[in-house]
Structures are given as structure tokens and as C-alpha cells.
Amino acid sequence: MTAVPCAIALGSNLGNSRKTLQQALTTLAHCPDIDVIAQSSLYQTVAIGPPQPDILNACALLKTSLSAQDLLHQLLATEQHFGRVRRERWGPRTLDLDLLFYGQSIITEPALHVPHPRLRERAFVLIPLAEIAPHWRDPVSGQLIHSLCQAVDPTGVQPLGPISASS
Numbered sequence: 001m002t003a004v005p006c007a008i009a010l011g012s013n014l015g016n017s018r019k020t021l022q023q024a025l026t027t028l029a030h031c032p033d034i035d036v037i038a039q040s041s042l043y044q045t046v047a048i049g050p051p052q053p054d055i056l057n058a059c060a061l062l063k064t065s066l067s068a069q070d071l072l073h074q075l076l077a078t079e080q081h082f083g084r085v086r087r088e089r090w091g092p093r094t095l096d097l098d099l100l101f102y103g104q105s106i107i108t109e110p111a112l113h114v115p116h117p118r119l120r121e122r123a124f125v126l127i128p129l130a131e132i133a134p135h136w137r138d139p140v141s142g143q144l145i146h147s148l149c150q151a152v153d154p155t156g157v158q159p160l161g162p163i164s165a166s167s
């Protein structure tokens, strides 16, 4: 199978979030079927949902020979590895990994929706994603990421610099 370009979103607000996001990317890069092509800056973002500490967010571009379903399983296994526990919807998390795009595929299965259904309304996704994939076209809306990004309110999304920089 030829490698498919994909985009993922990363988030964390429990534990050492910067380190967790760095290590999660390293873990994914070590998977034999995944190449990490690009990573955005790190952002501190006001959490949308129940009151909780700010979230560190970033996005990355991958290339993978995995199917979308197998890539999702790898993302969920990586969340587990970093101690993800689901208590309340949109609650605090050690690591959240969302599959945003799998090439130009549109997938609507009970356990997998791609493109991620809420990405168009999320400044905490679109701002980091626009850094690394401004010309990626969303196959659902037909819009480019940089256009979708211009349409969201950037309030509450603060750049922190390179993800690999030490704090």
C-alpha cells in the first residue's frame, strides 16, 4: 500500500503536558508504518468544555501505510500508553490524539469519523494545522485549511514556540 498523508491533533492538560506531546510524537515516529513529516508549534489554549486547566495543543502531519482504522487503533493505543482515562466528555486528559484527515477520504463509521467532524469550528486545531498544512483541502467543505482558519475566533489560542523547546 502506498503511504497516505494524514493530519492529527494532539492535546494534553494533565501531568507534564509538553513532555507528553513530545514523547507521543516520538512514539508515533518509531512505529514502523508511520512517518512524522511535520509538527506545528505548541499552543496553550483555553479548554472548550467543562472548566479545567488550559490545554497544550499541537498538530502533526504523518505519512502511513496503515489503514485509517489501524491508524486510529495506533492513536488510541498511544493515548493508553500515556495513561489516558476517560471520565467525563471533554474532560482533562494526559493525552488526546484525534485523526483529522486521512488523505482526502471521507469515512463515516460508528467508531471513526474522518475528517474529524468538529475540526472546522476549533481554533485550537485550525491554528496549529494552518502552520503546517495551509493548502490542505478539507474534502467535506471544499475549503483550504488557511481559509477555515481565518473564519474562527483565535481568542484563547496562545503560541508557545517550538514543541521540542524546553520550558
Ligand SMILES: Nc1ncnc2c1ncn2[C@@H]1O[C@H](COP(=O)(O)OP(=O)(O)OP(=O)(O)O)[C@@H](O)[C@H]1O
Pocket (backbone or CB within 6 Å): 072, 076, 086, 089, 090, 091, 096, 097, 098, 099, 100, 110, 111, 112, 113, 114, 115, 116, 117, 118
Ligand atoms: N477522527 C477521529 N479521531 C479520533 N477518535 C475518533 C475519530 N472518529 C471517531 N473517533 C472515536 O471517538 C472516540 C472518543 O474519542 P475521545 O474520547 O478522544 O473524544 P475527544 O477527542 O475527547 O472529543 P472530540 O471527538 O470532540 O475531539 C474514540 O474512541 C474513537 O473511536
Ligand SMILES: Nc1nc2c(c(=O)[nH]1)N=C(CO)CN2
Pocket (backbone or CB within 6 Å): 010, 011, 012, 045, 046, 047, 048, 049, 055, 057, 090, 096, 124
Ligand atoms: N482548548 C481545547 N479544548 C478542547 C480540546 C482541546 O484539545 N483543546 N479537546 C476537546 C475534545 O477533544 C474539547 N475541548
